[in-house]
Amino acid sequence: MNILQLAFHTSPFNEIGKNDGGGMSIYVQQISRHLSDNHNVTVVTGEKAESFKDNNLEFISLNIFESELNVEDKELFLQEFKNKLEESLDLKNFDLIHAHYWLSGLIAKEISNEFDIPFIFTSHSLGVFLDGYNKERVDCEKIVMTSSNIVTASSVFENMLIADTYKVDENKIKKVTPGVDREIFSPDLSVNRENIFLSIGRIQEQKGQLQTLEFLNNFKKIENDFRCIFIGGPSGKYGDEYLLELEQTVKDFNLETHVEFSDNLPQTKIIELLNKAKLLIHTSRFETFGLVAIEANTMGVPVLTINNGSLMEIIENNKNGYLSESLIDKDVNNFVSHLLNEDRKFKEVSLSCIEKSKKYDWVKTSSNIEKEYELLLFK
Numbered sequence: 001m002n003i004l005q006l007a008f009h010t011s012p013f014n015e016i017g018k019n020d021g022g023g024m025s026i027y028v029q030q031i032s033r034h035l036s037d038n039h040n041v042t043v044v045t046g047e048k049a050e051s052f053k054d055n056n057l058e059f060i061s062l063n064i065f066e067s068e069l070n071v072e073d074k075e076l077f078l079q080e081f082k083n084k085l086e087e088s089l090d091l092k093n094f095d096l097i098h099a100h101y102w103l104s105g106l107i108a109k110e111i112s113n114e115f116d117i118p119f120i121f122t123s124h125s126l127g128v129f130l131d132g133y134n135k136e137r138v139d140c141e142k143i144v145m146t147s148s149n150i151v152t153a154s155s156v157f158e159n160m161l162i163a164d165t166y167k168v169d170e171n172k173i174k175k176v177t178p179g180v181d182r183e184i185f186s187p188d189l190s191v192n193r194e195n196i197f198l199s200i201g202r203i204q205e206q207k208g209q210l211q212t213l214e215f216l217n218n219f220k221k222i223e224n225d226f227r228c229i230f231i232g233g234p235s236g237k238y239g240d241e242y243l244l245e246l247e248q249t250v251k252d253f254n255l256e257t258h259v260e261f262s263d264n265l266p267q268t269k270i271i272e273l274l275n276k277a278k279l280l281i282h283t284s285r286f287e288t289f290g291l292v293a294i295e296a297n298t299m300g301v302p303v304l305t306i307n308n309g310s311l312m313e314i315i316e317n318n319k320n321g322y323l324s325e326s327l328i329d330k331d332v333n334n335f336v337s338h339l340l341n342e343d344r345k346f347k348e349v350s351l352s353c354i355e356k357s358k359k360y361d362w363v364k365t366s367s368n369i370e371k372e373y374e375l376l377l378f379k
Contacts, residue, residue: 001039001373004094005032006104008081009074011049013059017232017264019067022202023291024124027178028100032057034366046074046081060088070237075103082107091115095377100124102137105144118376121148128165129206129286142166149376152176154289155310174372178289179362184267185298187354188275195340196277197228200292201284202235203243208283210246211306215281215327217253223337226258229273233264274299278339278346282307290314297357300350302339304332320353
């Protein structure tokens with residue numbers, strides 16, 4: 001198969017955790033590498049990046065906009081991207097298109113119509129998650145999903161949301177669970193754990209880091225020996241403002257000795273911290289999946305979350321983490337306190353995390369996607 005992967009608004013091979021580089025980038029990067037073992041895979045982005053070719057995998061940046069540009073502004077370059085795409089590639093040679101995020105979906109829809117090429121759509125995030133309900137984006141997402149041959153969903157939660165909210169035919173929706181790179185995320189059981197909490201994700205309001213600070217402010221009333229490291233840089237139009245708000249809140253809560261903002265870190269450093277940490281705090285209410293939670297569990301780190309959507313499929317209370325409506329809760333405090341103070345309890349939960357995470361693997365994810373491609377083309 002000749003497969004075209006579209007990642008219009010962000011390069012899957014740029015730095016993760018910076019600007020728009022998040023879970024989607026990891027997803028596209030991983031499935032493209034695995035699919036290229038048996039197929040020709042071309043990944044194209046509009047974000048400025050270094051193009052390369054590695055055996056059957058070719059990555060092409062059309063070098064249209066800087067990575068720092070807001071998604072809303074990148075939207076203005078959709079037509080230029082499509083024009084350059086048609087100039088740069090012989091599109092009729094592709095067997096199928098896999099579009100990632102709604103902006104790529106709009107382009108894939110047009111190419112699919114022009115060249116009669118089937119296309120698959122993966123949302124990675126949805127307009128219904130945004131404050132104020134972005135109707136224009138939701139309408140576009142519905143058009144893309146209705147036009148596509150297949151819509152993938154990363155969780156049962158996303159599957160139901162797409163079917164119910166976007167009114168997409170359930171037969172078109174295929175559940176394909178993301179994975180973990182087990183060569184990288186491999187726990188070192190010889191490392192001594194410390195009272196470290198981690199918050200991993202781009203600094204933007206929808207990720208909910210402010211609620212993490214509110215939890216820490218409440219938790220320090222019963223425990224004082226802990227440190228929380230926020231990993232990730234500002235993202236989106238208001239990311240810098242949100243970071244300033246977080247830094248001011250740290251001062252207002254007198255959490256200076258407990259909190260550190262590390263901006264982006266290389267993956268090796270994140271692995272090092274996951275090996276030392278005792279908890280990942282996940283405060284993003286809306287996720288199509290929750291990749292960071294699986295990565296933490298794979299490293300033996302339990303997850304505390306308020307996500308009552310996709311994370312309900314991952315986290316089991318007192319087994320591999322704790323899921324609560326609110327972080328300001330005595331049961332939450334008790335769970336975290338036990339992790340910090342009872343080595344036996346932490347080891348029990350940590351081993352459960354590792355065991356429960358074993359079903360997630362990018363090799364399996366890519367194989368499932370490959371099957372969907374084949375069913376689409378050869379049915």
